[in-house]
Amino acid sequence: MRATIIAVGSELLGSDRADTNSLFLADRLADHGVEVRRKVIVGDRIVDIEREVERAGAEASLVLVTGGLGPTQDDLTRAAVAGALGRALIRDPAIIEDIRRKFASFGRDMAPVNERQADVIEGAVVLENRRGTAPGLRVEEGETTFFLFPGVPDELHGLVDQALEPWLVEHAPGGGFERRVFKVACLAESDLEGLLQPFYSEFGNQGVSLLPSPGEVTVGLTTGGSVEERESWLEPRERLLEQLLDVYAFGRGDDALLEAVVGCLLVERGKTVATAESCTGGGVAERLTAVAGSSAYFLGAAVTYSNSLKVSLLGVPEQMIEDHGAVSAQVAEAMARGAREGLGADYGLAVTGIAGPGGGSPEKPVGTVHVALAGGGAADMIERRFQFPGDRARVRRLTTQWALDLLRRKLLGAAMSEYGLSAGADAQSRP
Amino acid sequence: MRATIIAVGSELLGSDRADTNSLFLADRLADHGVEVRRKVIVGDRIVDIEREVERAGAEASLVLVTGGLGPTQDDLTRAAVAGALGRALIRDPAIIEDIRRKFASFGRDMAPVNERQADVIEGAVVLENRRGTAPGLRVEEGETTFFLFPGVPDELHGLVDQALEPWLVEHAPGGGFERRVFKVACLAESDLEGLLQPFYSEFGNQGVSLLPSPGEVTVGLTTGGSVEERESWLEPRERLLEQLLDVYAFGRGDDALLEAVVGCLLVERGKTVATAESCTGGGVAERLTAVAGSSAYFLGAAVTYSNSLKVSLLGVPEQMIEDHGAVSAQVAEAMARGAREGLGADYGLAVTGIAGPGGGSPEKPVGTVHVALAGGGAADMIERRFQFPGDRARVRRLTTQWALDLLRRKLLGAAMSEYGLSAGADAQSRP
Numbered sequence: 001m002r003a004t005i006i007a008v009g010s011e012l013l014g015s016d017r018a019d020t021n022s023l024f025l026a027d028r029l030a031d032h033g034v035e036v037r038r039k040v041i042v043g044d045r046i047v048d049i050e051r052e053v054e055r056a057g058a059e060a061s062l063v064l065v066t067g068g069l070g071p072t073q074d075d076l077t078r079a080a081v082a083g084a085l086g087r088a089l090i091r092d093p094a095i096i097e098d099i100r101r102k103f104a105s106f107g108r109d110m111a112p113v114n115e116r117q118a119d120v121i122e123g124a125v126v127l128e129n130r131r132g133t134a135p136g137l138r139v140e141e142g143e144t145t146f147f148l149f150p151g152v153p154d155e156l157h158g159l160v161d162q163a164l165e166p167w168l169v170e171h172a173p174g175g176g177f178e179r180r181v182f183k184v185a186c187l188a189e190s191d192l193e194g195l196l197q198p199f200y201s202e203f204g205n206q207g208v209s210l211l212p213s214p215g216e217v218t219v220g221l222t223t224g225g226s227v228e229e230r231e232s233w234l235e236p237r238e239r240l241l242e243q244l245l246d247v248y249a250f251g252r253g254d255d256a257l258l259e260a261v262v263g264c265l266l267v268e269r270g271k272t273v274a275t276a277e278s279c280t281g282g283g284v285a286e287r288l289t290a291v292a293g294s295s296a297y298f299l300g301a302a303v304t305y306s307n308s309l310k311v312s313l314l315g316v317p318e319q320m321i322e323d324h325g326a327v328s329a330q331v332a333e334a335m336a337r338g339a340r341e342g343l344g345a346d347y348g349l350a351v352t353g354i355a356g357p358g359g360g361s362p363e364k365p366v367g368t369v370h371v372a373l374a375g376g377g378a379a380d381m382i383e384r385r386f387q388f389p390g391d392r393a394r395v396r397r398l399t400t401q402w403a404l405d406l407l408r409r410k411l412l413g414a415a416m417s418e419y420g421l422s423a424g425a426d427a428q429s430r431p
Numbered sequence: 432m433r434a435t436i437i438a439v440g441s442e443l444l445g446s447d448r449a450d451t452n453s454l455f456l457a458d459r460l461a462d463h464g465v466e467v468r469r470k471v472i473v474g475d476r477i478v479d480i481e482r483e484v485e486r487a488g489a490e491a492s493l494v495l496v497t498g499g500l501g502p503t504q505d506d507l508t509r510a511a512v513a514g515a516l517g518r519a520l521i522r523d524p525a526i527i528e529d530i531r532r533k534f535a536s537f538g539r540d541m542a543p544v545n546e547r548q549a550d551v552i553e554g555a556v557v558l559e560n561r562r563g564t565a566p567g568l569r570v571e572e573g574e575t576t577f578f579l580f581p582g583v584p585d586e587l588h589g590l591v592d593q594a595l596e597p598w599l600v601e602h603a604p605g606g607g608f609e610r611r612v613f614k615v616a617c618l619a620e621s622d623l624e625g626l627l628q629p630f631y632s633e634f635g636n637q638g639v640s641l642l643p644s645p646g647e648v649t650v651g652l653t654t655g656g657s658v659e660e661r662e663s664w665l666e667p668r669e670r671l672l673e674q675l676l677d678v679y680a681f682g683r684g685d686d687a688l689l690e691a692v693v694g695c696l697l698v699e700r701g702k703t704v705a706t707a708e709s710c711t712g713g714g715v716a717e718r719l720t721a722v723a724g725s726s727a728y729f730l731g732a733a734v735t736y737s738n739s740l741k742v743s744l745l746g747v748p749e750q751m752i753e754d755h756g757a758v759s760a761q762v763a764e765a766m767a768r769g770a771r772e773g774l775g776a777d778y779g780l781a782v783t784g785i786a787g788p789g790g791g792s793p794e795k796p797v798g799t800v801h802v803a804l805a806g807g808g809a810a811d812m813i814e815r816r817f818q819f820p821g822d823r824a825r826v827r828r829l830t831t832q833w834a835l836d837l838l839r840r841k842l843l844g845a846a847m848s849e850y851g852l853s854a855g856a857d858a859q860s861r862p
Contacts, residue, residue: 013467015458017642018449022472026445036444038479041470048469190502190542205504211442212583275734281720282713285734289712292788292823294736300744301734303706303716309731309774313744343740357723387537390562390585392723 001172002037003029004056008067008077010043021066032172033224049080057144067151069134071114078119085141087122099133131158178230182219183251185405192217199240215401247414258404259287265411266297274343275301276314276335276350283400299345314338327352329383332370340374347375351403355395367395371403384420432603433468434460435487439498439508441474452497452587463603480511488575498582500565502544509550516572518553530564558594562586609661613650614682617836623648630671646832678845689835690718696842697728705774706732707745707766707781714831730776745769758783760814763801771805778806782834786826798826802834815851
């Protein structure tokens with residue numbers, strides 16, 4: 001079953017209002033195995049709405065239209081859908097009474113313009129709106145079912161629960177889609193594609209999606225059908241992906257968070273961490289503490305933005321900063337040691353770098369970042385230098401991602417040879 | 432001039448990714464008086480993309496397509512547009528070389544799949560992408576100009592500035608809409624509406640928009656017409672808004688940032704700040720350092736998540752924590768003093784609270800937060816207690832917002848009686 005979602009409203013064509021109704025509807029449809037073919041936003045122009053409705057009716061068996069059901073002159077959805085389907089609009093006095101009663105219950109008179117909300121498309125089923133005044137409508141035309149819903153999110157949600165969900169339960173294929181997700185950290189999308197070549201050779205790329213964000217790629221496997229069909233499609237693919245992605249995959253599920261995975265690993269091992277941060281300004285600590293319960297393993301951070309604080313809070317020797325600069329392997333390691341010993345944690349995780357736009361030089365351009373991790377074994381220290389691309393925000397974001405991934409790999413006892421391998425390529429392809 | 436915006440990407444048809452690129456493009460188009468006719472989202476299916484492109488070409492003189500320009504097999508925009516326009520795709524070796532060079536500058540080899548990004552539609556103008564590897568394209572077909580842009584927001588923004596803006600300056604009707612913006616901090620939307628009653632009485636609400644986000648409301652005034660018409664509409668309205676909003680307004684323009692405004696005030700006065708943070712986990716410091724040049728006024732932070740670090744890093748007396756609890760006015764003030772004296776800054780800004788979901792009690796429920804600011808005069812101290820609504824992320828976000836606003840008002844010498852006034856009401860109405 002395929003659906004097209006039409007959002008009506010000129011305010012949605014502008015720059016400041018995201019169409020969240022369509023996201024909500026797509027989510028509900030996915031639960032019932034209905035695929036969304038297109039999402040469209042049209043303005044309050046009757047010709048445009050009619051054209052979209054006609055087109056949607058031709059391409060989908062379910063068409064959901066939100067918005068344009070209010071009392072004003074800009075509310076044209078009823079008329080447009082009636083026009084597209086060649087049907088009359090009939091004003092229903094019983095609905096006018098309902099609306100009048102709703103206003104009265106708030107001590108108000110109903111302004112006459114509200115009568116437009118009682119116009120019903122010939123042959124439609126009226127869907128009572130318990131959270132507002134404009135009723136929804138359901139119309140069947142040929143192979144297609146059209147639903148007209150209010151655009152006010154709360155009213156839409158109410159009508160969806162009340163009228164769309166039961167209809168979907170009865171008519172949709174059900175079974176729904178099943179989606180399995182691997183979240184991959186610190187691997188460039190093109191390097192990931194390279195890693196997945198054996199998968200593509202064996203299974204092709206149908207049903208596989210790669211969604212990148214800074215320092216992360218979400219790999220999705222989606223399929224439909226019966227429980228058995230889904231399982232037999234997913235099982236071998238998941239197994240091969242697990243094998244190919246190996247330690248690069250840090251979590252399963254769309255809501256897997258690198259900082260939460262790190263938190264779990266620390267809790268499992270009964271270990272604590274403190275951070276020492278310069279260029280990220282507290283960003284690593286902020287991510288670690290975004291996880292509820294992080295006080296079990298996160299002690300605190302020394303955000304030593306100035307060099308004097310690197311000296312006074314973390315014990316970095318002043319001479320070292322003079323000799324090597326604040327952005328150096330030596331200072332990163334000293335900061336990590338300072339976080340571990342000074343703040344009393346099992347692990348000290350440090351970052352120092354040049355986020356930009358200023359501060360760069362030929363030897364240390366903008367994006368130069370050192371990450372260091374002290375802890376595990378008493379004298380254990382891992383340090384890496386990176387060259388991150390992008391603007392200030394991106395460099396800071398990538399730094400927190402690579403720092404957290406370093407800690408994750410250390411806790412897993414993973415081979416460190418792979419860590420940071422992709423940091424160069426990431427500079428190019430959408431890290 | 433009419434434009435249609437097409438966003439390509441199956442991930443946008445689902446439920447978890449809002450199409451922010453189209454909002455951004457609509458905004459830029461509005462500046463040039465270009466009306467958006469339709470916004471569409473299509474999946475990674477070549478037939479669907481082709482059909483949308485054909486349709487858009489028939490209805491609009493400007494078509495903007497984002498997404499689907501990457502190196503993977505799902506990236507089909509170039510082929511789809513070529514197909515829709517009946518043109519060939521020609522792989523350009525010079526572009527392959529460019530991409531290879533970009534990878535090399537980061538010490539990496541270019542994976543062969545990237546060569547697809549060098550496919551150019553016959554007759555197209557190549558738009559160099561300085562923030563990524565896939566070039567954009569501009570194609571003229573009959574009366575319509577098509578732009579193909581990457582879907583990665585940062586790369587899209589770069590190419591829009593570089594290639595679309597100049598084109599619009601030359602071809603768009605101009606005049607455009609003019610928008611004046613006031614950014615308001617720490618005032619509930621409903622309290623703000625109350626403050627604006629005199630404005631509504633005098634001018635009505637046409638052309639006024641209120642867009643809330645946590646701890647902030649963006650007030651926009653938008654109008655069109657000739658330069659004189661726009662000026663005569665805007666001038667009296669701006670003047671009254673300035674008067675009514677007073678200190679609540681912290682900046683002008685959609686890109687005004689509270690942390691940047693605070694930074695400017697500190698620089699003007701030659702003052703420095705350090706933060707002492709518990710529940711925000713470094714979030715205040717992270718915001719302050721998001722601003723380029725913040726090293727001029729931000730020294731660092733002590734993120735004292737554990738009580739022992741409040742004692743050892745900030746000198747908070749252990750007995751005080753035992754007597755009053757870590758979340759108390761006394762501890763907040765001691766932390767602020769510790770940040771100021773211990774970290775050597777002119778101002779010490781401290782936050783301590785219960786972000787949730789755990790940790791609450793009847794006396795101190797989740798959302799209880801104390802903010803304290805030491806500095807200005809030698810013995811100056813301001814402390815406030817808040818009850819913030821929402822989940823962990825929201826409580827942490829609101830805390831950083833109120834903390835930054837406290838510092839801003841102190842630096843402005845503003846009356847402190849108004850600060851925090853709205854925080855209770857905020858608990859109700861969407862802070």
